[in-house]
Amino acid sequence: MLYLIGLGLADERDITVKGLEIVKKAERVYLEAYTAILLVDKEQLESYYGRPIIIADREMVESASDDILAGADTADIAFLVVGDPFSATTHTDLLLRCRTSTPPIPTRAIPNASILTAVGATGLQLYAFGQTVSMVFFTDNWKPSSYYDRIRENASLGLHTLLLLDIKVREPSLEALARGRRVYEPPRFMTVAQCCAQMLETEAERAEGVYGPDSLAAGVARAGSEDEKIVVGTLSQLCDVDMGRPLHSVVLLGRRTHDMEREFIREFAVDRDVFDRVWKRDYEGK
Amino acid sequence: MLYLIGLGLADERDITVKGLEIVKKAERVYLEAYTAILLVDKEQLESYYGRPIIIADREMVESASDDILAGADTADIAFLVVGDPFSATTHTDLLLRCRTSTPPIPTRAIPNASILTAVGATGLQLYAFGQTVSMVFFTDNWKPSSYYDRIRENASLGLHTLLLLDIKVREPSLEALARGRRVYEPPRFMTVAQCCAQMLETEAERAEGVYGPDSLAAGVARAGSEDEKIVVGTLSQLCDVDMGRPLHSVVLLGRRTHDMEREFIREFAVDRDVFDRVWKRDYEGK
DSSP states (O other): OEEEEEOBSSSGGGSBHHHHHHHHHOSEEEEEOSSOOOSSOHHHHHHHHTSOOEEEOHHHHHHOHHHHHTTTTTSOEEEEESBOTTSSHHHHHHHHHHHHSSSOOOEEEEOOOOHHHHGGGGSOOGGGBOOOEEEOOOOSSOOOOHHHHHHHHHHHTTOBEEEEEOEEOSOBOHHHHHTTOOOBOOOEEOOHHHHHHHHHHHHHHHOOOSOOTTOEEEEEESTTSTTOEEEEEEHHHHTTOOOOSSOEEEEEOOSOOOHHHHHHHHTTBSOHHHHHHHIIIIITTO | OEEEEEOBSSSGGGSBHHHHHHHHHOSEEEEEOSSOOOSSOHHHHHHHHTSOOEEEOHHHHHHOHHHHHTTTTTSOEEEEESBOTTSSHHHHHHHHHHHHSSSOOOEEEEOOOOHHHHGGGGSOOGGGBOOOEEEOOOOSSOOOOHHHHHHHHHHHTTOBEEEEEOEEOSOBOHHHHHTTOOOBOOOEEOOHHHHHHHHHHHHHHHOSOSOOTTOEEEEEESTTSTTOEEEEEEHHHHTTOOOOSSOEEEEEOOSOOOHHHHHHHHTTBSOHHHHHHHIIIIITTO
8 A cells, every 4th residue: 555644734743543553554655855945954854753764855755655555455655745745746647547457456545734735824714815926036037937826816816825835855966967967966946936927027028917016815834733834915015025934835815805804914924014005905805 | 731632534553643742641632523524433533542532512611611621720721623733713713712821721623634624635626726615404394595795706716615514413402402301313414415415506596607417526434544535526417426434525626727636536436428518618727
């Protein structure tokens, strides 16, 4: 049996009791470590779970999944995923490969908290979110803006948009590859400030007025942990905010808001006077 | 401190290790039991957690929250919520009351799995869902259809829609109330079949062609449990499906689909020939 086990968001004690029981008795334990990370390292997980953990990077999951699945038709293999197992497409793909294996490998998912719901801590109502988008690191020549179209769609319905921010873990250095060596870049995690700056860059480029420097957003850091931080402000204000350690996420507010949302998020405002002014002018009753 | 602790979706072992540690040492433990239910009863939770549990029904949470919060400025109170603590508006409201108490009551949420992400088990990609809607039990004179407008909005963008189905727990009997007595109706949980029938009833009434008897949907029962059941079919097929014990949910498919979604959900089709025909005609490449 292949078990996809959600680890939740913060540390080793966010696993469910059911998930922990499976980890303790599985034959091998993998940790998917490229779509998201916990706030603790592999050693801390190993010591708490009492099991050695094999790090599964993108290369292994996408090209060497046979190694991961070896023997899973008879033995129990645990594949640990930060957040919820269905948060990333990759894991659905792994389940499909189990189905089509000969013999087929039975699978089971152990759900857990996801950033998709943990952003409810902002006070923004989860049922008023539209589709989720991803924001990748822009480079000098590559500034994909398809996310902008998705935000426009959500905004046209007055819905909030959750932006999941890029992380780069164990990315091969292209410069080194060109010289025939495989060297990894240091890990990078997009910050709330970087995301908001990129959003404004795209708006300046596309100029369709989907949002602007005065649009309200919530920056969320380390969602679901004791050290969670939420800051609400205009995109322009959030370009200057320091949210501390990763992971970060951003929620761009839709205009179909509820008064309880206002009351809840105002507490997190960088500057309440600015918040009240922008809210009254651009959001209230819109 | 008021702890809002997510219990996850199925049974007593879906609580996180962190959540369980808090339950074991809290001064009082409440269980919110009217927006969702686990598949096990209160006694099983009490025996596993080793703590007595006070059932918090809607009346208590909405009218007698002072009792719940009594002493929470100095002692630890655990308020257990099925799924994730931010899944229902009610809990945000409770947090607001803590903020405005004198003295203010510190709060903390322990996230967990939610139906909003557990429906990822269908293979439908979570980032392609629009806003979530609720379906209430229709009566002879009350058939609210605002959910239909929300589905139309999602459908106009090609997005999937999750429908959360009504549950009635400890509802006072209106008939008995009229005779001056407070008697509770037996609990009721909407089924996938009932939801799909109501959807078709609304479409027949509104006739805006947002969906129809041939629209594809996934019925999900007991999401996240070992006994999880997923069935994919047309709304008309799902009107006749028996998904067994509660809780049930429905996902109406959007047309902006991915081939991996097709491959994954086809496995759950009531009738693969019908599925293939409808998919090819109405979904593929739309």
